[in-house]
Amino acid sequence: MPLTTPRFWYARHRSWQTWLLGPLGWLYGKAVGLHRHRTRPWRCDVPVLSIGNLTLGGTGKTPLGIALAQGLAQRGWRVAVLLRGYGARRRESRQLTPASRFEDVGDEALEYGRGLGAGLGPWPVAVWVGSNRCHSAERAIAAGADLILLDDGLQHWPLARDLDVSVLDGRHGLGNRQVFPAGPLREPIEQLARADVLVLTGSGPAAPVPAETGEWCPAEWPLDKPWFAVRFRLEPPPELHGEPLLAFCGIGLPQKFFAALRACGLQLMATESFPDHHVYADADLNRLLDLAHANSAHLVTTVKDGQRLPPAFREAVTLVPLRVEPTSLQPLLELVDRRLSALVAPHPHG
Structure with missing residues (x-):
């Protein structure tokens, strides 16, 4: 449900609202965990890359997804992006076209379409929208896709993933570290470790910043998992x-x-x-x-x-428009391409 971000979610100290809503956050976290454990994921025939976040919005997930889809397509992958279609009236799986309307596919699908455009080579990135993303994956693969990019996939259980990328805002981080509605988290904080790669987004130098420089990174992030700082920039006319x-x-x-x-x-x-x-x-x-x-x-x-x-x-x-600075994306793109390529043999993308 659409909401306005409460100030107390990102307050330095826990507010009375956080304490009051804490029990509801505990119940919400338990319900999410129960749903996850009761779901049996379906695995499709091609690699699945998921991009999601532990917090509710504001991380730059969509621009990052667009940039990764473009970068992987340029490396030879036939990418299909799958979206739920938040706000769309239609629920069945369908491919985005130039005639698609907000009422049918939602705002994020249209943002993907605008950002991806054309000219990516013989296989333009396809965007599929539908509440059943397993069905969308089947249709995308039948149409020729050899890589699925699952948008907002960290809390999506029915479709099995091969690589989970979790996105966090580098400045706001995990906020008060409480589960909705007491805080901005979609799941309890320990579930951050379920992801394979962490991406910190924000503005600043157009270069990845290694962990040893002391830039903010969640203390809960396992030291044996990679993380990257990816920079964005607005491009005002x-x-x-x-x-x-x-x-x-x-x-x-x-x-x-x-x-x-x-x-x-x-x-x-x-x-x-x-x-x-x-x-x-x-x-x-x-x-x-x-x-x-x-x-x-x-x-x-x-x-x-x-x-x-x-x-x-x-x-x-x-x-x-908000775009990813290309130099800051390259280390993440190389890791993602390498890990996904290891899942297919022989590697068809050079």
């Missing part, structure tokens, strides 16, 4: 520089977007936050347009939010 802006978004950690815009040197006159995955109504956009007019400002938002805008308002809003 040049015409936004020097213009007064009103920024809005409905994502897991909205302040990250606003801070990143300011770090790019953009002038924010005001900001507006909405619940994660918020579906914008005409009334929302009319209010934002009135506020922008009052501040003589131009509206800007994220690419993901842009997929949820009513068509009549899209020309009035500029989307600011």
